[in-house]
Amino acid sequence: MTTSLNGNQAAETATIEHAILEAINEARAACEQGGNHSAGCAVAWDIVEELQAEKSHKQQAKHNKTSLENYCDRHPEAVECLIYDV
Template sequence: MTTLDLVQANVNSGTKTIEEAIVEAITEARQTCEINGDNSAGCAVAWDIVEELQAEKSHKKQAKQQKNSLENYCATHPEAVECLIYDV
């Protein structure tokens, strides 16, 4: 299991929030780059983990976007003509 998998497992289990995981990953990436050098493979991998976590946060945010007015209306009036969906 990779470091990224472990971090995502902690986030999914509720042990950490995605924001906490990002802050922790940034700190770890900075330390890794300081120890191994900015051009090392370990440094690149550490920053890739940060990037993946930030992308995951962005995807979750997009998934939780608010409903538009038609979706709100259809939630309260599912029988309305505007809300009916037909299979053709």
């Protein structure tokens, strides 16, 4: 289960990074075409900023596991890790 979550997070991060790189290339092209002070150039760089902000928010939202959670991932049968429904 942990592997699939980490795999999904890695894929999501790679997708966002890829989108950022594409947006940077598009922004550079827009600025070359319309000039550095054109509206298209500004909009393109705003898109880059939004994608970078999204990547940052996702990294901050990532749950940092406690030492007990790490232990239970390695030893799910341990008494400390058992969960009972009452």
